[in-house]
Each structure stands twice: as structure tokens, then as C-alpha cells.
Amino acid sequence: MGKKYLVTLLSIVTVIIFIYFSFDFFKGNHKNTLSKTMNRPEISTIEEKNKNIDIEIPSHEIFSYGFYKDDIYMSIDENSKSKLGNKIVHYNLKTKKKTILFTSNFDNSSVQGIKVNNKWVTWIDADDYGEQRNIYAMNKRTREIKRITNHNQTVVNGFPSLSGHYLSWIYYDKNKKRSYVMLRDLYKKKIKLYLY
Template identity: 35%
Template sequence: MRVYIVLISLIVSFVIAGCDDQTDLVIQPDGSIIELPVKGYNHPSIIGNEMYVNINTDSPDYFDVDTLIKYDLDTGEQELLFESVYDVSAMQGTSVNQKWLTWIDSTMDGYEEKIHVMSLETNEIRTLSETNPEYLTILSPILYEDYVAWTELNEEKMKVEVKLHNLVDNQTATIAVMESYTMMNAKLHFEDGVLLWTDTRGEKGYYFLYDIETETTESYESPFQYEGGYATLSNGRIFSLNLNEDQNWTVQNFGYYDIESGAFHQLIFGDYINYFATYGNQLVVLDNRNTLHYQEYIDEEWVAIDLDFVSDEVIDIVSFDSQGHLIMPLVREQGEKQKVAILPPIN
């Protein structure tokens, strides 16, 4: 059994001067770059014309992201939703749908973390889970409809468990116990009512799929010795980043496992990749040269599509929010205006 209690900082923060000028915030069909009047930010998530985002308010430390706001993309108006309880914080992991908003309040060093959820109907805030500062663990919740899932250390058993919380009845269930726990498989993924996680059993990697409607779990043996890293589920394909036994990031095998055929298909971008994300039939990758690759699965093949609106930008990280917006924070020099590139959901 391999169990690692590790810390990962899921921070995407930058420093810029405050901005008072209001710009055109309408997200265009082909993508837009939006200026944010904040010093720094983490993990924007969009529903309708409203962006929910953790920001740095006035701290000189640009890693100190301490406030959650709702930002109206039509008017530029801001509404304060939550302020961190920690003196030096790293709020992150924002996710929103039509009914719920989730985020993580965390100390800068990651020893203390809390998962919070807010009802958008009542504005009631609940705490779903919090870590024990004696252990370095990762809370990385995933929101899907009326459910939130995450991995959590059971301190009595010293085992990491997969948790599923029903936001309607406010009940949390343990649906699995993990044998291997690292930063590579600490985060889960939801698609169409199915929850995905990876694990290692008997020196062999496995993919696990839990159906929330039937409450059943299916497992699939991967072609790799260890669990797939940062795995995502995408229309019958399980994407993952796989390292060798030395855990050398530059020696990796990235691709997807086809659930129907049982075959693994390797995808090569640059020498290795730094980030990837999927949503439906979309795949986005940042390779080691920071080159952006955006592809759609069309007529049984992956088709590369240029995103011209960011062709002159340096992208720091890529992700899809729960509604399918492609979110790309842009690297800025100190004193430059803070910007984020957004590609709206594809119907």
C-alpha cells in the first residue's frame, strides 16, 4: 500500500495595480479577454453573466487571496460574499452552478483548509469538511448538480476516503477507501452523474466510476503500474497523466483510456505537458513550452482549432469551470492590468 499525505497549492495568483476603468465585459462567442479590477485572483467560475472569483483585496503579498466576490460581467459591480478566517490565506477552488457555490478557504501554507458551500437561493453558508493541521492533506471538492465530492483523511484508520455529499439532505457518504493517495489522484471528476477517481491496487493502476443514481461502482484496470494523475472523464474516455516509478514529471505518458474498447491512446504535445483539462468533446493542453493546444473530437478524430484571441498572450494555466467555460488566466507583469481569457461553452 502506498499512502502519501502531501500538500499541493492550487494557487493561480498574480500582482497588478488596481483598475478603476470599466471595460467591455461581454464574453464573445469566439472568446474574450476580460480585465479584472483586482490585485490578484484564483479560479474564476461563471454562471450566466456573473463571475464568482476569489481575489486579493489589499494585501501586498500577491499570494494572499482572501475574499470571495460575485462580479457582474455586464455592469462591473462587485458583491462581497465571504472573507477568509485566516490572517494569510489562499482561497481557491471556486465552482458554481444554478443552485450552489463551493470554494475552499485555506491558510497560505495549506495546513488548514475548509470546504464551504453557499445556497444561491438563501445565501446560507455551510462547512462540509475541514482538515486537521497535524496532517498535510488536500481538499479539492468537485461540484455536480446537488452533490459535492472530495477525498478526505480518516484519522482513526489513517486511510483516505472518497466522500460524496448530498446538498439537499445535507448527508455525507463514504463511497470508497483509497489504497494510494498522492497529489496526482487527490482530485476527483464528475461527468453526467458519474464520479471518477483513480487508485493503485496490488501494484496496478485502476480507474473507478461511481454512478450516483444506481449507487454502483465499476472498475477498469489501467495499462500503467500506478494510478493515473489528474484524471478526467470525457464522453467515454478517461484522460490521465501517467508517470514512471521515479515520478519524474518530464517522463510521462499522457492520453486517454477508451472505456468501450479497453485501449489506451497516447497523445503527444511538446516534450511533456504542464496542464490539461477536458469538457465534453473538448481537450485543452499547455505543453512544456507553454504552447496552447485546443482540440475537439469531431467525426471520430481530434481536430486542432486555433484560439486566435489568445494567440499573443502568455497563458498561465487552463481549466474548465462546471458550466463549460474555458478559463485561462494570463501571465502579467507587476503593474499590468489583471486579465483572464474566457472561451464560452460550446453547444
């Protein structure tokens, strides 16, 4: 019994450390500065910290975004009832091509928490109050989008963390009144559950 407890405790600590470091390591080198260009209301600007440039993007308001090389993935408001993000858009800085990848499943939406790396894009599709949330992942090569959570789970730690092909988040089960650290292998499509 003691050995099982120790293994469980070590697993939980490992996942918590993984989540903590993945936040710092995968933040990217981009300022979280978004602004609307006053003279052109259909243009939004993102300041790129390392290159000391402003990137103008033909878009309505941007609510969440993630960079990987010349690709920007962002949550935008395109005529949503909530006036919050309702679409995930891919914008290539070289080609200037803008592609809609995902539209929210909620009438009053708030698509947010975008995380990007070389192979994956992840986000949360939520209602505007945050009471209903679903986590999604898209394979960048195939553009296949998969819903990760099965039923509007309560994600406790804000947004999931993406590290390599692993996605982690903290889930609270209202019925059991317990929190769990969830770890999803995006290739194998398996979720490991750790008691928190």
C-alpha cells in the same frame, strides 16, 4: 460477506467515475488565463475562450474563479498577509456590480478551488501552507454559506468536485491512515462516506 464487499466496491467505483466526469463536464468554457493590466494595477483580465473577448474586472489579483452565465465568482487578494486570495467576490458582467461574499477565517489565507453551477458556489478556505483546509458551499439564491467540513480535514484530490447539488472530495484520516471518498448532498446536508 461477498455481496457486501461487491456493493462497497461498486459504490467506490461509481463515486470515482462521478468525480472524474464532473471535472471534465463542469470545467466551463473559459481559459484559465488571468493577467494584470499593466497600465491599471487595480484591473485584472480574464480571457473568455468561446466569445473571444477579454473581460476586465476591477479587482486586485485573482487567484481562482468560476463562471456561470453573466456571473463570475473569484478569489481575490485584498490586503492579505499571505498575498494570496482572502476573499470570495461575486461580479456581475451586466451590472458591473462587485460584492464581497466571504472573507477567510485564516490570517495567512489561501481561498481557492472555486466551483460554480446554476445553484451553488463552492470553495476551499485554507491557510497559505495548505495544512488547514475547510470546504464551504453557498446557495446562490439565498446566499447562505455553510461550512461543509467540520475540522480542517485533509482534502487529498486538490479541490472538491461540484455536480448538480452534490459535492465530492477525498478525505484522508491521519489517525486511521485511511482515505475516504466523501459525497455531500448540499440540499439534504448529508454526507455519504466510502472507503477508498
